[in-house]
Amino acid sequence: MDDAAPLRILHLTAGSDAGGVSRYLYDLCMAMHQAGHQVAVAGEPGEWHDSFQKAPWPWLDLPLKSGPLGLARSAAPLRDWIAQHPVDVLHTHYRKPTLVARRLQRKLKLPILYTLHLSHIPLRMPWRLFTDFGDHVHVPSTDGRDWLVRHARVAEGRITVIPHGIDPARFPLPSVADRAKARSALGLHPTDRAALFVGRLDYPKNEDWMLDLAAKAIPNLQIFIAGDGPHFKQLQGRVYGEGLSHRVKLMGYCDPLPLYHAADALLLPSGQEGFSYVCAEAMCTGLPVLRTRTSGTAELIVEGVTGRSVPIDRRAFLDAAVAFLADEPALRRMGTAAAQHVRAHLTFSKQLQQTIALYHRLAGRPCPKEPT
Secondary structure (H helix, E strand, O other), rough: OOOOOOOOOEEEEEOOOOOOOHHHHHHHOOOHHOOEEEEEEEEEEEOOOHHHOOOOOEEEOOOOOHHHHHHHHHHHHHHHHHHHOOOOOOOOOOHHHHHHHHHHHHHOOOEEEEEEEOOOOOOOOHHHHHOOOOOEEEEOOOHHHHHHHHHOOHHHHEEOOOOOOEOHHHHOOOOOHHHHHHHHHHHOOOOOOEEEEOOOOOOOOOHHHHHHHOOOOOOEEEEEEOOOOOOOHHHHHHHHHOOOOOOOEEOOOOOHHHHHOOOOEEEEEOOOOOOHHHHHHHHHHHOOOEEOOOOHHHOOEEEEOOOOEOOOOHHHHHHHHHHHHHHHHHHHHHHHHHHHHHHHHHEHHHHHHHHHHHHHHOOOOOOOOOOO
């Protein structure tokens, strides 16, 4: 094949569910398509399926998060599709689709790239039986790489670290007028300190710690929780049951950009992460971040410069949050540094360039040189 020919990538995922995996897939596929490469995605319809249906690349509706019978039924239609639409790399997301990719590989001899979106996943029996990290693993954080080597026993030479990237044009720094407008829309007074959580309200996000923070004696604290999920009603019950409605606003699923522009800091108390898009987004808009030390922390947090990190411990997080939010000059200083850090190290254009280079390497094709 001509080394300059477009790449042909088939993604196998669980489904078009809400969350970071679908965000990664959609953005990567759109950029690859716009660059002239051929992409397709297979999986089950989920909450974000409308976006994928409207996308200019094929979606193959297959039961890739089902049980053994559904997974077995997926192999034949995928083989038939590939016979009509040859591919260079099978790019898998989640463990079940990777098992299907391995079945395809027996005859098709295609390389399998597995993206580890969430590290520190269960590996004991029976999970060990269903765990296949493909021929090569892409991981967005050094912590995830270290976990793969130490606990999953994946050879370091089979791992490539490519951090997720942010498009600064989508998450711009607010002007003084933008910030004032965003804060006014939320009913914030100039002296209010606004703490923000953005994410799916479900395990392992520990979003209920934000309500614990609301009970702390922090003057003028306002907490905004943006997101939806299984824990929404439970949080809502706590807000009203504990009389926290004057300090906590549950925003539901919404565009986070106005919240980034209005807030003073982003807080992420997760028990488990793969990288955290929302931290990078918030930092890009000039917000400092306090987060637990999950995967992605090393890529985002320069301690005391772009934000702070703490152990995955409720008391440690709450104590750190009180001190973090109390120091307004430090928040401003860290926010400025956070925006600079993302623009220097964590752009989507850099992520795309490195991913395309990895695809070429796995497909056995030299990577075309970037135009000078």
